[in-house]
Amino acid sequence: MEAKEFKDFAKAMTDYIAEYLENLRDRQVVPSVKPGYLRPLVPEQAPEKAEPWTAVMADIERVVMSGVTHWHSPRFHAYFPTANSYPAIVADMLSGAIACIGFSWIASPACTELEVVMMDWLGQMLGLPEEFLARSGGEGGGVIQGTASEATLVALLGAKSRAIHRTKEQHPDWSDVEILSKLVGYCNKQAHSSVERAGLLGGVKLRSLKPDNKRRLRGETLKEAIEEDLKNGLIPFYVKIGDVCREFDVWLHIDAAYAGSAFICPEYRYLMKGIEKADSFNFNPHKWLLVNFDCSALWLKQPRWIVDAFNVDPLYLKHDQQGAAPDYRHWQIPLGRRFRSLKLWFVLRLYGVENLQKYIRGHIDMAHLFEKLCLSDPRFEVVEEVVMGLVCFRLKGDNETNEALLRRINGRGKIHLVPSKIDDTYFLRLAVCSRYTVDNDIHISWEEIKASADELLAEKKTHA
Amino acid sequence: MEAKEFKDFAKAMTDYIAEYLENLRDRQVVPSVKPGYLRPLVPEQAPEKAEPWTAVMADIERVVMSGVTHWHSPRFHAYFPTANSYPAIVADMLSGAIACIGFSWIASPACTELEVVMMDWLGQMLGLPEEFLARSGGEGGGVIQGTASEATLVALLGAKSRAIHRTKEQHPDWSDVEILSKLVGYCNKQAHSSVERAGLLGGVKLRSLKPDNKRRLRGETLKEAIEEDLKNGLIPFYVKIGDVCREFDVWLHIDAAYAGSAFICPEYRYLMKGIEKADSFNFNPHKWLLVNFDCSALWLKQPRWIVDAFNVDPLYLKHDQQGAAPDYRHWQIPLGRRFRSLKLWFVLRLYGVENLQKYIRGHIDMAHLFEKLCLSDPRFEVVEEVVMGLVCFRLKGDNETNEALLRRINGRGKIHLVPSKIDDTYFLRLAVCSRYTVDNDIHISWEEIKASADELLAEKKTHA
Numbered sequence: 001m002e003a004k005e006f007k008d009f010a011k012a013m014t015d016y017i018a019e020y021l022e023n024l025r026d027r028q029v030v031p032s033v034k035p036g037y038l039r040p041l042v043p044e045q046a047p048e049k050a051e052p053w054t055a056v057m058a059d060i061e062r063v064v065m066s067g068v069t070h071w072h073s074p075r076f077h078a079y080f081p082t083a084n085s086y087p088a089i090v091a092d093m094l095s096g097a098i099a100c101i102g103f104s105w106i107a108s109p110a111c112t113e114l115e116v117v118m119m120d121w122l123g124q125m126l127g128l129p130e131e132f133l134a135r136s137g138g139e140g141g142g143v144i145q146g147t148a149s150e151a152t153l154v155a156l157l158g159a160k161s162r163a164i165h166r167t168k169e170q171h172p173d174w175s176d177v178e179i180l181s182k183l184v185g186y187c188n189k190q191a192h193s194s195v196e197r198a199g200l201l202g203g204v205k206l207r208s209l210k211p212d213n214k215r216r217l218r219g220e221t222l223k224e225a226i227e228e229d230l231k232n233g234l235i236p237f238y239v240k241i242g243d244v245c246r247e248f249d250v251w252l253h254i255d256a257a258y259a260g261s262a263f264i265c266p267e268y269r270y271l272m273k274g275i276e277k278a279d280s281f282n283f284n285p286h287k288w289l290l291v292n293f294d295c296s297a298l299w300l301k302q303p304r305w306i307v308d309a310f311n312v313d314p315l316y317l318k319h320d321q322q323g324a325a326p327d328y329r330h331w332q333i334p335l336g337r338r339f340r341s342l343k344l345w346f347v348l349r350l351y352g353v354e355n356l357q358k359y360i361r362g363h364i365d366m367a368h369l370f371e372k373l374c375l376s377d378p379r380f381e382v383v384e385e386v387v388m389g390l391v392c393f394r395l396k397g398d399n400e401t402n403e404a405l406l407r408r409i410n411g412r413g414k415i416h417l418v419p420s421k422i423d424d425t426y427f428l429r430l431a432v433c434s435r436y437t438v439d440n441d442i443h444i445s446w447e448e449i450k451a452s453a454d455e456l457l458a459e460k461k462t463h464a
Numbered sequence: 465m466e467a468k469e470f471k472d473f474a475k476a477m478t479d480y481i482a483e484y485l486e487n488l489r490d491r492q493v494v495p496s497v498k499p500g501y502l503r504p505l506v507p508e509q510a511p512e513k514a515e516p517w518t519a520v521m522a523d524i525e526r527v528v529m530s531g532v533t534h535w536h537s538p539r540f541h542a543y544f545p546t547a548n549s550y551p552a553i554v555a556d557m558l559s560g561a562i563a564c565i566g567f568s569w570i571a572s573p574a575c576t577e578l579e580v581v582m583m584d585w586l587g588q589m590l591g592l593p594e595e596f597l598a599r600s601g602g603e604g605g606g607v608i609q610g611t612a613s614e615a616t617l618v619a620l621l622g623a624k625s626r627a628i629h630r631t632k633e634q635h636p637d638w639s640d641v642e643i644l645s646k647l648v649g650y651c652n653k654q655a656h657s658s659v660e661r662a663g664l665l666g667g668v669k670l671r672s673l674k675p676d677n678k679r680r681l682r683g684e685t686l687k688e689a690i691e692e693d694l695k696n697g698l699i700p701f702y703v704k705i706g707d708v709c710r711e712f713d714v715w716l717h718i719d720a721a722y723a724g725s726a727f728i729c730p731e732y733r734y735l736m737k738g739i740e741k742a743d744s745f746n747f748n749p750h751k752w753l754l755v756n757f758d759c760s761a762l763w764l765k766q767p768r769w770i771v772d773a774f775n776v777d778p779l780y781l782k783h784d785q786q787g788a789a790p791d792y793r794h795w796q797i798p799l800g801r802r803f804r805s806l807k808l809w810f811v812l813r814l815y816g817v818e819n820l821q822k823y824i825r826g827h828i829d830m831a832h833l834f835e836k837l838c839l840s841d842p843r844f845e846v847v848e849e850v851v852m853g854l855v856c857f858r859l860k861g862d863n864e865t866n867e868a869l870l871r872r873i874n875g876r877g878k879i880h881l882v883p884s885k886i887d888d889t890y891f892l893r894l895a896v897c898s899r900y901t902v903d904n905d906i907h908i909s910w911e912e913i914k915a916s917a918d919e920l921l922a923e924k925k926t927h928a
Contacts (some may be wrong), residue, residue, distance in 0.1 A: 001814055003482040006550035010481075013554050014474040017561040018467040031573060035788035038577035044599075046585040050816035053551075056809075060558070064806070067574030071564045079571070079780065082800075084563040086470035087517075090477050092560050094524070096756050097481040099548040100535045107543070109495060110531030113502035121510040135508075146610060147798035157665065177645040180667065193778045194799055200773065201621065201797065203644060203667035286800075292560050293802055309664065314657045316543065316884045316893070324499035333665065333797070334611035335658055336546075336750075338757055342528070345520075350465055352514035420780045429780070 001053070009053040010093075016060070017089065021072065024436060029075040029416045033067045069416070074434045074441035078418040080258050081288050081363075081389070081433040088292040091346035095339040102337050103329035106319035112328060115144055115341035122285070122297055122344065125353055126263040129276045132299035142299040143331040144340045148257035149194035150333060151282040151298040154306055156185065156202045156238055158280070159251030161309035162302075163237035166249070180204065184229050185238035188217040190422065192255070204238075215384070215422065226250070252278045257296075259388055261288035262364070265357050271387070288360065288389070290351060290435065291343045306331055363389035363432040366442050370430055373446040379453060383425065389432040392420065395453060399426035401460075408452040415445050465517070473517040474557075480524070481553065485536065488900060493539040493880045497531045505530075533880070538898045538905035542882040544722050545752050545827075545853070545897040552756040555810035559803040566801050567793035570783040576792060579608055579805035586749070586761055586808065589817060590727040593740045596763035606763040607795040608804045612721035613658035614797060615746040615762040618770055620649065620666045620702055622744070623715030625773035627701035630713070644668065648693050649702035652681040654886065656719070668702075679848070679886065690714070716742045721760070723852055725752035726828070729821050735851070752824065752853070754815060754899065755807045770795055827853035827896045830906050834894055837910040843917060847889065853896040856884065859917060863890035865924075872916040879909050 001009070041063045070076060072084050102111030119142025120135045134141035145151045160183060167179045180203065187195045189208040199206030209225055211217050226236045226248050236250050254275060260283020262268040275281060282298045285291040300306060307330040317329070329335050351359070367389045374380045374393050384392040394402045406419050406428055417428050430445065465473070505527045534540060536548050566575030583606025584599045598605035609615045624647060631643045644667065651659045653672040663670030673689055675681050690700045690712050700714050710716075718739060724747020726732040739745060746762045749755040764770060771794040781793070793799050815823070831853045838844045838857045848856040858866045870883050870892055881892050894909065 001550040003486050003550075006554070007478055007482055009550070009554050010478040010557065011475050013557050014471055014478070017474075017557060018471055020561055022467050030570070033573050035569060035573070035785050036577070038574065039581055042581060045588055046812040047816050048818050050819055051813045053554075053814060056551075056813055064558075064562075064574045064578065067572070067577060068562055069564055069570065069572040071562075071572070079565070082563055082565050084560070086465040086467075086473070087520075089557060089560040090470070090473050090517075092556055093474065093477050093481060093553060094528075096548070096553040096556050097484055098528075098532055098535075099546055099756055100533055101543070101546050101757065105499060106494070106533065108531070108533040108535070109497050109499070110502060110528045113500070113531060114528065117503055117506060120508075124509055147800045149798045149800075153797070177641075181641040181645075193781070201665075292563055293565060293800055314884075315890075316882045317657070321499050333617070334613045336611045336613070336757060348510040349515045349520050350517060352511050354512050355514055418780045420778075426779075 005053060009057070012053075012057060016057070020065075021084075021436075024070055024073045024434075025075070025441070027065075027070055027073060028413055029073045030069050030410065030413065031067050032413065037067055038063060072434050072436065074437040075415045075445065076433050077430045077445060078416045078433075080431055083286050083288065083290045083292055083295075084435060085290040085292065085347060085351075087346040087350040088290065088343045091342040092292060095342050098339055100339060102339060103335050104317055104319055104327040105321050105325040108339070109325070111337075111339045111341070112325055114339075114345060115328065116141060116326065118341040118344040118348070119143065119297060119299065121348060123299060125348075125356075126260065126272075126283075127266070127269055128281065128299060131276075131301050132281060139304060140299065140301045141303060141326060142297060143303075143326070143328055144337075144344075145282070145296040145298050145332060146294040146334075147194075147296050148192075148255055148282055148284050149197065151280075151296050152194055152253065152255055153198040153201055154298065154332060155251070155253040155280040155282070155300075156198045156204070157309050158300070158303075158305040159185070159238035159253070160202060160204060162251060162305045163235055165305075165308075167235055179235065182233060182235045183237045184234045186217075186222060186225060186236070186250075187239070188215070190215045192257070195255075205234075206238075223247075251280070253280045254278045254282070256281070256283040258284065258287050258390075260297075261285065262360050262388055264289075264353065265360055268360075268388075285344065285347075288363070289347070289356060290359065291347045295340050295343055300331075303331060359435075363437070366432045366437060366439060367391050367430075369439060369442050370432075370446060373443070377450065379457070383422075383427045391430045392427050393430065394425075394427040399424075401456070402426050402428065405449075405453060405456055408456055409449060412448065412452060414448045469517060473521070476517075476521060480521070484529075485548075485900075488534055488537045488898075489539070489905070491529075491534055491537060492877055493537045494533050494874065494877060495531050496877065501531055502527060536898050536900065538901040539879045539909065540897050541894045541909060542880045542897075544895055547750050547752065547754045547756055547759075548899060549754040549756065549811060549815075551810040551814040552754065552807045555806040556756060559806050562803055564803060566803060567799050568781055568783055568791040569785055569789040572803070573789070575801075575803045575805070576789055578803075578809060579792065580605060580790065582805040582808040582812070583607065583761060583763065585812060587763060589812075589820075590724065590736075590747075591730070591733055592745065592763060595740075595765050596745060603768060604763065604765045605767060605790060606761060607767075607790070607792055608801075608808075609746070609760040609762050609796060610758040610798075611658075611760050612656075612719055612746055612748050613661065615744075615760050616658055616717065616719055617662040617665055618762065618796060619715070619717040619744040619746070619764075620662045620668070621773050622764070622767075622769040623649070623702040623717070624666060624668060626715060626769045627699055629769075629772075631699055643699065646697060646699045647701045648698045650681075650686055650689060650700070650714075651703070652679070654679045656721070659719075669698075670702075687711075710741055715744070717744045718742045718746070720745070720747040722748065722751050722854075724761075725749065726824050726852055728753075728817065729824055732824075732852075749808065749811075752827070753811070753820060754823065755811045759804050759807055764795075767795060823899075827901070830896045830901060830903060831855050831894075833903060833906050834896075834910060837907070841914065843921070847886075847891045855894045856891050857894065858889075858891040863888075865920070866890050866892065869913075869917055869920055872920050873913060876912065876916060878912050 100108035130136040286293040564572035594600040750757040
């Protein structure tokens with residue numbers, strides 16, 4: 001493809017994208033295709049000869065869009081939001097054109113240095129302690145990871161490396177395998193599935209501890225568990241959330257994957273009280289801060305534990321400036337990395353802190369609007385406190401009725417929700433996800449839920 | 465940012481990108497900046513108010529390009545190629561606009577299904593055994609990973625899970641930790657640093673075995689090592705490359721990160737002889753097949769070992785169609801994933817197999833051209849057989865002279881190379897990296913190397 005054709009193609013795609021996003025509200029949020037729908041729509045093999053770009057463009061609606069779940073539709077309330085913005089899309093174009101692999105400083109100084117500075121910008125926007133920032137001149141700093149799962153795993157491996165190092169100082173005769181078999185980490189039973197997985201991947205024990213009635217892991221619970229494990233000869237080394245870590249010299253990792261974006265608004269920072277005690281902190285701008293996936297921000301007070309754990313340094317990756325700037329390949333699992341800080345730079349400048357705050361507050365206000373609508377109907381209850389842009393609700397009554405309600409809502413195809421469960425209570429989750437969502441969309445989603453409940457309860461009455 | 469502004473911005477960026485790429489040859493390949501160059505060029509904090517996109521556009525040359533190492537310059541011969549093409553850039557725009565997180569089938573059926581079919585297209589282009597392809601109707605199939613490092617780790621974790629499962633069948637009384645401490649994997653001493661790292665991450669022993677004089681790991685060497693370890697009570701479970709795996713029921717992973725792209729040309733498939741014995745096979749279209757980073761293709765004959773190792777299945781990620789199509793979140797380390805198969809689809813269609821083959825053959829021809837130039841100068845020697853687009857060469861004589869030569873070449877700033885070392889022999893590597901490289905560029909690079917050698921040797925004479 002020549003430059004001339006690229007220009008025509010990219011400009012046609014630009015128009016298509018604007019058209020797609022601006023009219024997203026009118027598309028069916030979840031497609032009605034069945035597994036295997038796509039294969040018959042495309043040839044069995046790649047074409048031998050080049051096709052014109054217009055042929056590809058013509059296939060997008062037919063092949064792709066017919067099977068897309070529209071995560072950015074104001075009718076999409078499943079999972080959590082994932083970010084999408086015009087500045088991030090344009091930044092990724094530039095990232096794709098430069099297409100450097102920034103594994104070391106010399107491999108593209110701009111790629112490393114913009115990331116260092118953007119992580120400082122972002123850290124300041126959240127009010128992170130200076131110890132986490134590169135600008136402090138200490139050893140701390142931030143790095144962009146692919147996902148919070150990766151960040152969790154990276155922090156866990158850093159904790160593991162520190163624990164092994166410290167245990168060896170006390171017991172020089174113990175082998176790595178012996179120490180490894182004694183390491184134990186802790187997380188809230190309500191923690192995300194990625195934590196359990198990080199334990200599996202890292203090959204260490206992770207204990208899920210029972211939270212209090214506000215789904216919070218209490219200091220006493222953690223302390224008891226740690227003391228019990230110490231008594232049994234184990235080595236506590238990693239906590240996903242908690243407050244008694246300093247006492248026992250345990251690595252504290254805070255994962256605020258979704259909520260972290262809200263900390264750019266000072267009124268929500270009470271939620272990160274105690275952050276100064278953490279060893280690592282992570283949140284996903286690619287969830288709620290309008291920076292397209294993937295952009296997961298991880299800060300470390302002592303990155304050296306990660307660097308030491310991962311350091312494999314062959315000659316072909318060495319360079320003269322080692323030590324003067326971070327070589328980010330030691331801060332992550334893969335070797336390769338894209339120029340992702342461009343997305344942060346474009347989004348932060350083209351929105352400005354003020355508009356980003358407005359965006360977060362708007363989503364939280366809309367969650368409260370939905371909560372109010374829900375509470376105004378005596379058939380419904382809200383099962384957890386609404387703190388951010390997520391409302392957990394259900395029909396008063398048994399789980400089966402709520403399972404039937406969800407099936408009916410999703411079956412009608414107008415909006416999309418997923419369920420969750422805490423302590424055997426099944427409920428529905430409404431997340432405010434789209435950049436295009438306005439109050440009226442929340443009213444429409446509520447009407448749709450109410451109509452589904454009307455239908456369901458009327459049928460139940462008839463059958464009773 | 466409104467749609468109208470986005471259109472102006474994206475179109476201006478399109479023109480900028482075409483201008484950048486088409487005139488890349490004229491830019492200095494490695495920037496002359498020093499560590500810390502970027503921080504003074506940008507404000508200390510993110511702006512409070514939104515800036516216009518023209519302000520960002522105006523900063524690209526000043527802040528970013530002044531510190532970019534141009535991986536796509538025909539003067540860039542370091543590391544390995546990384547892919548960059550117009551169709552891939554446009555595909556990523558669409559991926560950014562859809563911005564779905566395809567962790568399960570229902571989360572965006574098109575995202576999963578296009579990936580399944582594109583991995584079949586690609587597998588057929590390489591002539592992979594049908595057992596690896598989803599179209600065979602068996603359990604095998606392909607998945608796009610971020611990097612070969614991730615693919616190596618994923619395969620290692622699958623191997624670990626299979627080995628633990630099988631050992632437990634024979635020894636139901638052994639604990640996981642006990643089994644884990646006995647597991648041992650094998651790789652060639654010359655294998656990529658990511659292999660050593662996967663062992664570190666996966667928490668298992670990996671033995672580096674000495675290759676023969678062609679840098680190849682021999683079957684006998686592997687067999688001896690396995691038999692020795694078995695005698696010592698260890699459990700061989702994973703080999704990075706080899707041929708005696710079937711005999712000992714050891715997982716064989718083949719990593720053809722760079723070379724794999726060349727297998728689309730039948731004349732290079734002799735290099736993957738024995739692939740039918742492998743359990744997993746990986747290569748990076750994002751290296752040499754014009755699909756922008758990240759796109760690492762991994763095929764598995766029995767993905768269930770990975771799925772079992774990773775399966776953490778909370779209610780909010782379950783859906784009605786489970787089992788009917790792959791839920792790719794179980795095939796990888798992170799939970800989130802972008803719509804990356806669009807890049808493959810666009811590149812394969814807009815180039816066609818024919819042009820991609822022509823591209824690979826062109827790079828290999830240029831490597832041989834450089835080899836010929838090198839051999840025509842009696843001061844130089846080529847240290848390894850030239851098989852793909854990489855030439856390993858040196859000045860006859862000691863390592864110090866070659867280190868000085870590399871410093872001089874890179875110091876002159878016209879071209880960029882990195883060194884490597886095998887068995888204490890230090891040499892320079894010239895990789896043909898850019899989509900824009902033509903024969904004349906190879907002549908220019910050679911002249912530059914020769915001129916550097918002339919200078920160096922003349923100085924040495926003067927000082928002697």
